[in-house]
Amino acid sequence: MPDSGGPHDNQPFSHLKRVLADSPLLVNGFDRQGRCILWNHECERLFGWCLEELLAHPDPLALFYPDPEQRQAVKDTFNEQAGSCFREWQPLTRQGRPLPSLWANIALPNGELVCIGHDLSEQKRAETQLQLAARVFECSYDGIMITDARNHILRVNPAVSQITGYAVEELQGHSPALLSSGRHDAGFYEAMWHSLKTRDHWRGEIWNRRKNGEVYPQLLAISALRDRQGQASHYVAVFSDISQLKADTAELEHIAQYDALTGIPNRRLLADRLIHAMARAKRQGSPLAVCYLDLDGFKQINDEHGHPAGDQLLIEISRRLKAILRQNDTLARLGGDEFVLLFAELQQERDLDPILTRVLDAVAGPVTINDRQVQVSASIGVTLYPHDNVGADLLLQHADQAMYQAKQGGKNRYQLYDLRQHARQLSRHHQLQALDQALRNREFVLYYQPKVDLLNGRVIGMEALIRWQHPERGLQVPAAFLYQLTGTRLEWKLAQWELNSVLQQIDDWQQQGLELAISLNVGADQLLLPDFVEQLAATLRRYPRVPPARLELEFQEIAAIRHLEQVTRVLERCHRLGVQIILDDFGTGYSSLSSLRQLPLDMLKIDKSFIGDMLTNDEDLSLVNCVLYLARTFHHPVLAEGVESPELGAELLRLGCHFAQGYGIAAPMPAEQVPDWIRGWHEQALWTDLQSRFNPPDPGLVAD
Structure with missing residues (x-):
């Protein structure tokens, strides 16, 4: 027990200390010199x-009251006659925190003092909370209303008066029904009271009436307060006026759903109306026309007269189109000069013809802007639902595709969507997906066809030819699938795969002691890509052991003729990389001598x-002679494709062409068969037999 012994103890005080030691009150004592004798x-x-x-401690009061004046004030109370009265002090704790407390001093006969205190911390906190709650009640922008159990208004805060227009005195004692707007039926209030009785709260939107008669929306929350017996004693309602919020929301919804320039529905509202129109068309069994309209010549007006003039034109066109709409039709602007019209409840498809004719006439009429007349026309693509039985997004896509056909067909016209063409496009889409999957599954392989010198039997290189090892249809030649890739991203991806595969194969053969060049076919689209040369150079750098001259790029004559200057610049840059350039199918594109x-x-x-x-054909023989003559003129070696027999090889040697390629020499083969074929080719020495079938030509005639 924290007490003290010593000369100041006497039996009655010692007994008192033992009694007070475990008291829930704060009890301490001091002697006449101010020393602590009880704690x-x-x-x-x-x-x-x-x-x-x-x-x-010589002066323990200094621990609790470090301020000398305050400490002296406390000591002065020790000597007061009415010392047993409670006074409020705030002595410091060991942590330096003031402890609000009430103290009464009791003087003992021997001159010592007993101090009895009560901690006021919780009370002070409660008072602060009450003051804060009162401040919140008075200052809240939300209306707060308190009623008794019989629903009579007891108290309201100033915000209630500001919102409703009623003074506090006009509300007190009345039922909140005074504020009722009359918009809600009895069922609404029955549900509210049922929630309050069973869940002690209700929250929702409600329409009430101000003192001036104005009806306005509230966001209202009501809580039931219950006494210790569980009976509802009070109800507290907190509400806010959401009139401005409603107005702002309506404005935002309008902005979100209507075009800011023309005031007609935008893409978002169109999507909603299209879905509803499709459902109605299917339900009623009547066609729905989805029309995609694009203005012809709008860009020129923008460029010549400025964007404000373009905006005025769009506003006028929208006004004219709205005048054509019937009750259940829709006009929407997608952006720029693109519009969509929905014509619903058509009795038959031909009912659309006069409507679209009026649309074309309305758009094509002159428009006066800044005292000047301008004129545009419209290209319209149309698809009919449910004949075109697809989803809303695809309907718009199909109408868009038909619109482009209308533009290509001469503009100022409308074009119906062709489902058969769509089927073809869908088939191509599926084929491209299959080819993309084939590339990921590594189903493409390269076959190699030898190119030889018929004079000495030397294998001068290989041409890489792509094949598709289809898991079901077997080995597919390029003619069966390459045409589908033209102009697609997949065409470039496949070309990149071919290039990497060829360079890797050159490297592999080099490691086996075979120094073979490989030619790779490149299309015009590839050559005209802006970064073709950069991509080629980057790929070559990934194979540092491969001499660039071992890579040969073959391009068709027709690609050079159509884009001669551009192709020439690209090929010159490729040449500077060290890559060899071969003109394929020479003679079919009618190249000029200058090219x-x-x-x-x-x-x-x-x-x-x-x-x-x-x-057997003298004309072909003459053409071959002419090509060889041109080659000799420009000092270009010539290789003949399609050598299918020894007789053709012998005739080519007679004409002076000794580089050849064809099935008569070897069919395209997998890479792993090439080394064995080369060994067999040299062992059989077939070129010796060819030389015995003709008289060697004049060395000056040989195109080497």
Whole structure:
């Protein structure tokens, strides 16, 4: 027990200390010199000092009241006659925190003093909370209303008067029904009271009436307060006027759903109306026309007269189109000069013709802007639902596609969507998906066809030819699938795969001691890509052991003729990388002599269509002679494609062409078969037999 012994103890005081030691009150004592003689457990708990520390301190009051004036004021109360009256003090705890408390001093006969205190901390906090609650009640922008159990208004805050227009005195004692708007039926209020009785709260939107008669929306929350017996004693309602919020929301909804320039529905509202129109068309069994309209010549007006003039034109066109609409039709602007019209409840498809004619006439009429007349026309694409039985997004896509056909067909017209064309497009889409999947599944392979020198049997290189190892249809040649890739991203992805595969194959063969060049076919679309040369250079850098000259790019003659200057610049840059350039199918594109002089060529390939019949067709033989003559003129080596027989090889040697390729030499083969074929080709020495079938030509005639 924290008490003290010593000369100041006497039996009655010692007994009192033992009684007060465990008291829930704060109890301490001081002698005439101000030294602590009593310090109970509650003091120790709240203040943090133990009795021994206080006994050792010459002036313990200085710990609780470090301010000398305050400490003296406390000491002065020790000597007052009415010392037993309670006074409020705030002594400091060991942590330096003021402890609000009430103290009464009791003087003992021996001159010592007992101080009895009561901690006011909780009371002070409660008072603060009450003051805060009262302040919140008075200052809240939300209306707060308190009623009794019989629903009579007891108290309201100032915000209630500001919102409703009623003074506090006009509301007190009345029922909140005074504010009722009359818009809600009995069922609404029955549901409210049922929620209050069963869940003690209700929250929702409600329409009430101000004193001036104005009806306005409230967001209202009501809570039921219950007494200890569980009976409802009061109801507290908190509400806010949401008139402005409603107005702002309506304005935002209008902005979100209507075009700011023309005031007609935008894409978002169109989507909603289209879905409803489709449901109504299916329900009623009547066609719905979805029309995609694009203005012809609008950009020119914008450029010549400025954007404000363009905006005025769009506003006038929208006004004219709205005048054509019937009750259930819709006009929407998607943006720019693009509009969508929905014509519903058509009895039959031909009912649409006069409507669209009026639309075209309305758009094509002159418009006066800034005292000047301007004129545009419209291209309209149309699809009919449910004949075109797809979803809303696809309906718009189909109408858009038909609109582009209308533009291509001459503009100022409308075009119905062709479902058969869509079927073809869908089929192509599925085929492209299959090809993309084939690339990811590594189903494409490269076959290699040898190119040889018939004079000495040397294998001068290989041409890489792509194949598709289809899991169900087997090995597919390029003609079965490559045409589907033209102009697509997949075409470039596949070309990149081919290039990497060819360079890797050159590297692999080099490791086996085979120094073979490989030619790779590139299309016009690839050559005309802005970064074709950069991509090629980057790929070559990934294979540092491969000499660039081992890579040969073959391009068709027609690509050079159509884009001669651009192709020439690209090929020159490729040439500077060290890559060899071969003109494929020479003779089919009617190249001019100037194009032959401009292009940086390392070899020409005579198209196989001339080679195949030259033994029996004098015209083909003459063409081959002419090509060889041109090649000699421009000092370009020539390789003949389509050499299918030894006789063709012998005739080509007679004409002076000794580079050849074709099934008569070897069919395209997988890479792993190439080394064995080369060994067999050299062992059989077939070129010796060819030389014995003709008289060697004049060395000056050989196109090497």
